[in-house]
Amino acid sequence: MSKGRAIGSPDSFAVSLWHMRMNMKALTVRAFAPYADHKVETVKSAPMKPGHIRIDVKAAGLNFPDILMVEGKYQMKPPFPFTPGSECAGIITELADDVPHLKVGDRVAAMVPTGAFASECLASMQVTWPIGDMPFETAAGLALVYGTSYYALKQRADLQPGETLLVLGAAGGVGLAAVELGKAMGARVIAAASTDEKLAVCKTHGADEGINYSREDIKARVKELGGADVVYDPVGDKFAEPAMRSLNLGGRHLVIGFAAGEIPKIPLNLALLKSIDIRGVFWGPWTARDPKGHRDNMGEIIGLYKSGLIKPRISGTYALEDFAAACDELTGRRAMGKVILLPGQSD
Numbered sequence: 001m002s003k004g005r006a007i008g009s010p011d012s013f014a015v016s017l018w019h020m021r022m023n024m025k026a027l028t029v030r031a032f033a034p035y036a037d038h039k040v041e042t043v044k045s046a047p048m049k050p051g052h053i054r055i056d057v058k059a060a061g062l063n064f065p066d067i068l069m070v071e072g073k074y075q076m077k078p079p080f081p082f083t084p085g086s087e088c089a090g091i092i093t094e095l096a097d098d099v100p101h102l103k104v105g106d107r108v109a110a111m112v113p114t115g116a117f118a119s120e121c122l123a124s125m126q127v128t129w130p131i132g133d134m135p136f137e138t139a140a141g142l143a144l145v146y147g148t149s150y151y152a153l154k155q156r157a158d159l160q161p162g163e164t165l166l167v168l169g170a171a172g173g174v175g176l177a178a179v180e181l182g183k184a185m186g187a188r189v190i191a192a193a194s195t196d197e198k199l200a201v202c203k204t205h206g207a208d209e210g211i212n213y214s215r216e217d218i219k220a221r222v223k224e225l226g227g228a229d230v231v232y233d234p235v236g237d238k239f240a241e242p243a244m245r246s247l248n249l250g251g252r253h254l255v256i257g258f259a260a261g262e263i264p265k266i267p268l269n270l271a272l273l274k275s276i277d278i279r280g281v282f283w284g285p286w287t288a289r290d291p292k293g294h295r296d297n298m299g300e301i302i303g304l305y306k307s308g309l310i311k312p313r314i315s316g317t318y319a320l321e322d323f324a325a326a327c328d329e330l331t332g333r334r335a336m337g338k339v340i341l342l343p344g345q346s347d
Contacts, residue, residue: 027085033070051126054122055120055121059090063144066117109131142305173315175234178232190208218239235260245270312338318342
């Protein structure tokens with residue numbers, strides 16, 4: 001086991017005494033249950049592992065899969081007890097001896113299988129990257145939503161300049177990222193959301209057109225606008241089929257998730273008659289299969305951020321103890337952008 005480098009090593013950082021604590025604060029899941037039932041506990045810090053770093057977590061991104069995981073509804077079911085959370089940002093306080101390119105004191109973001117909803121976490125150096133002066137809240141909400149959306153539009157849809165992109169759930173985390181990325185890639189973007197307030201947010205992030213699907217028919221309205229070449233669908237349920245019917249000949253329907261709750265049953269004759277593709281988007285396993293492609297994508301996303309072509313929006317920030325309220329914002333479909341947990345804050 002790697003002992004690790006921290007305070008007192010040549011690359012130590014004067015303020016990094018934090019890691020020396022034996023305990024940390026973490027949202028702890030001891031049995032699958034509704035998200036409101038889970039509590040923050042004081043638990044022992046994990047020992048350092050080869051190839052890993054320890055992060056003083058300043059911000060962590062909340063995502064729908066985190067809610068599914070704590071309730072036992074996700075395909076990944078970690079052994080108990082576990083701490084959920086897959087993306088975080090903070091300051092390195094310790095690193096294993098075999099980590100050559102990072103140092104104590106670096107401001108970084110990371111993706112982890114679990115463990116981000118805590119005051120500290122261990123992350124592999126392979127999925128940790130420097131963030132410079134990017135705000136922690138922004139960095140913590142960048143990887144999953146922009147990573148998923150960029151992989152969807154670039155690798156899965158092969159979105160081309162001049163094509164029309166329809167984004168369902170366009171004011172949510174992945175949806176708003178898809179709006180911005182689609183526009184940056186040269187597409188005409190139609191945002192679909194449930195309120196005029198959400199559509200106004202989408203317009204400020206680059207959407208060319210808006211559809212309020214609480215009162216407008218998706219298929220009819222998109223057809224009026226010339227049809228779509230690509231549908232980005234993180235919503236599912238009753239919205240998927242009319243969106244698919246709005247596709248032009250040879251279009252691509254991207255299946256991202258089912259935020260509306262129900263997995264739709266689509267008549268396959270639509271794919272036949274319109275010569276369209278239904279393409280699944282499962283970003284996490286792809287990052288493991290193609291780590292270079294993932295690194296390249298993240299580098300391009302950071303470049304778009306630095307150039308001002310994407311401007312991540314934070315919908316709300318919550319103390320770790322307010323996990324249930326943060327989940328309420330997501331499940332109530334009130335989020336307009338990313339929901340962020342702040343482990344350093346407390347009630």
